[in-house]
Amino acid sequence: MKTLSDFFKAANKILKKKGMTDEQVNEFWEEATDTEEGFSGVPYVVIVYNCNDDLVCEACRSIEGEHLYKSKTEAKENRPKVPYEKCTSEGGCRCWSTMTTSILDADKF
Numbered sequence: 001m002k003t004l005s006d007f008f009k010a011a012n013k014i015l016k017k018k019g020m021t022d023e024q025v026n027e028f029w030e031e032a033t034d035t036e037e038g039f040s041g042v043p044y045v046v047i048v049y050n051c052n053d054d055l056v057c058e059a060c061r062s063i064e065g066e067h068l069y070k071s072k073t074e075a076k077e078n079r080p081k082v083p084y085e086k087c088t089s090e091g092g093c094r095c096w097s098t099m100t101t102s103i104l105d106a107d108k109f
Contacts, residue, residue: 008106029103044075045102059086070109
């Protein structure tokens with residue numbers, strides 16, 4: 001039996017064959033799955049950024065980068081919240097984040 005992950009892999013292969021880059025494929029799926037609760041089997045990635053300078057504290061450095069979740073709901077509930085409450089920078093937290101679908105990671109769940 002084919003799984004949802006198999007469907008996404010096949011669809012991604014077709015989209016790439018048509019000349020789409022990985023970024024364009026993710027943008028396509030983000031638009032296609034843009035609902036409040038997301039879709040079952042569609043993973044989401046939260047990327048936390050910081051200013052990457054000498055003023056960034058260790059707490060903020062620890063949450064920087066990609067955080068992969070198996071659903072939009074899980075991502076909303078569990079992603080690092082910014083501004084980060086554990087930030088110790090003198091001027092305050094300067095982190096920000098984005099959330100998007102990560103169809104290319106569907107086989108990781």
